[in-house]
Amino acid sequence: MSLNVPQPDELARDSGPIKLDAAEMARVSIPLVEPFRISSGEVRVKESLLLRLREGDFTGWGESSAMSGSFYSVETPDSCQRELAEVLLPAVLGRRFTSLLDLDGLLSELTSNRFARVAIETAAWDLVARRRSRPLHELLGLPRLPRIPCGLAIGLYNTEAELLAAIHRYWSNDYQRLKIKIKRGQDVSLVKAVRREFGEIPLFVDANADYTRNDFRVFEQLDDFGLMMFEQPLAKGDLEGAAMLQRRVRTPTCLDESIETLADARRAIELGACKIVNIKLQRVGGFLEALRIMQACAVHQIALWIGTMPELGVGSAQALPLTGHVGVAFPTDVEPSRRWYVDDVVDPEIQLHPGGLILPDEPGLGFEVDETKVDKFAVSRWQFKSGGGGFGTPQVNA
Ligand SMILES: [Mg+2]
Numbered sequence: 001m002s003l004n005v006p007q008p009d010e011l012a013r014d015s016g017p018i019k020l021d022a023a024e025m026a027r028v029s030i031p032l033v034e035p036f037r038i039s040s041g042e043v044r045v046k047e048s049l050l051l052r053l054r055e056g057d058f059t060g061w062g063e064s065s066a067m068s069g070s071f072y073s074v075e076t077p078d079s080c081q082r083e084l085a086e087v088l089l090p091a092v093l094g095r096r097f098t099s100l101l102d103l104d105g106l107l108s109e110l111t112s113n114r115f116a117r118v119a120i121e122t123a124a125w126d127l128v129a130r131r132r133s134r135p136l137h138e139l140l141g142l143p144r145l146p147r148i149p150c151g152l153a154i155g156l157y158n159t160e161a162e163l164l165a166a167i168h169r170y171w172s173n174d175y176q177r178l179k180i181k182i183k184r185g186q187d188v189s190l191v192k193a194v195r196r197e198f199g200e201i202p203l204f205v206d207a208n209a210d211y212t213r214n215d216f217r218v219f220e221q222l223d224d225f226g227l228m229m230f231e232q233p234l235a236k237g238d239l240e241g242a243a244m245l246q247r248r249v250r251t252p253t254c255l256d257e258s259i260e261t262l263a264d265a266r267r268a269i270e271l272g273a274c275k276i277v278n279i280k281l282q283r284v285g286g287f288l289e290a291l292r293i294m295q296a297c298a299v300h301q302i303a304l305w306i307g308t309m310p311e312l313g314v315g316s317a318q319a320l321p322l323t324g325h326v327g328v329a330f331p332t333d334v335e336p337s338r339r340w341y342v343d344d345v346v347d348p349e350i351q352l353h354p355g356g357l358i359l360p361d362e363p364g365l366g367f368e369v370d371e372t373k374v375d376k377f378a379v380s381r382w383q384f385k386s387g388g389g390g391f392g393t394p395q396v397n398a
Pocket of ligand 1: 208232256257278
């Protein structure tokens with residue numbers, strides 16, 4: 001099947017030359033409204049690296065948003081901070097790139113830390129879009145949806161009663177589906193309880209890789225609940241296992257952690273390891289690789305949806321244009337800012353409206369970064385200039 005969408009590499013080549021001359025980075029820490037727990041760990045504070053790239057008078061924003069504690073990925077805010085400050089920014093600043101494709105090529109040579117490189121790659125796309133006074137979705141070759149369907153994601157709780165109370169607390173009819181986290185020992189009973197309480201609501205489960213090939217019985221039981229998908233049931237490297245599971249259940253299997261590169265996606269497709277892929281900019285390292293994976297999936301009728309770490313507003317806003325891709329078939333995990341954080345750094349904040357989220361039709365990201373908020377939540381800041389120097393000791397807020 002051929003797709004009537006622009007080739008991702010052509011789009012990146014069309015950006016024209018780019019030469020970044022300076023950058024500022026802030027490490028911010030914003031408390032969550034309540035702890036977020038998945039099968040492998042828990043976070044209470046959102047830590048993120050916000051990056052502003054400069055080319056003359058033009059700027060673009062990016063975010064590096066690995067989860068703290070290395071239980072979702074091996075990368076953490078600390079490892080991303082080091083990679084950006086010591087390796088990637090010194091290599092990129094002052095160098096002339098023929099296009100965003102060229103920049104992507106250098107980043108791929110320099111690092112396998114996709115959670116770090118994503119900040120530079122996405123900020124460069126934003127900068128080019130702002131320089132051209134075009135919204136990002138246009139540069140990405142994607143239409144802008146008038147309303148972006150959005151789903152609610154709920155973490156793990158100690159008891160079923162707490163889980164149901166949390167769903168009641170966060171649910172609004174503007175959400176178009178519910179996803180709950182599961183782990184071994186907390187799975188079928190949770191789904192039963194949610195079905196009992198909320199009826200035939202569009203629902204699915206995310207295991208964050210907690211199960212093994214010995215646990216297929218759990219998914220055979222879950223198969224009777226009419227779920228939209230099983231997200232990442234097995235370890236990220238076990239694509240053969242995922243394919244075995246998919247052959248045993250009717251419910252489509254979705255891969256998240258497993259798909260870090262186009263090569264991963266191709267292998268998963270070849271093995272029949274999934275029917276759905278969750279695309280996260282952070283996990284795949286930027287717009288270009290995301291578009292490449294989305295293209296490969298769409299050609300093979302693998303349905304897509306757009307996930308989140310979750311990121312702060314910059315990373316969340318970047319996810320929104322991807323929802324216009326022809327292969328996207330399910331609501332996004334991007335939720336309003338106040339669902340997760342006591343505050344956010346973008347203006348306007350990400351908000352949920354009847355029918356979904358709204359991506360403003362403005363140049364670049366469509367959202368501005370509120371620098372007073374960045375100042376308020378920054379724990380460290382750095383400035384970088386081309387031609388070396390300026391890396392020294394970070395300015396640390398008191
Ligand atoms: Mg997931």
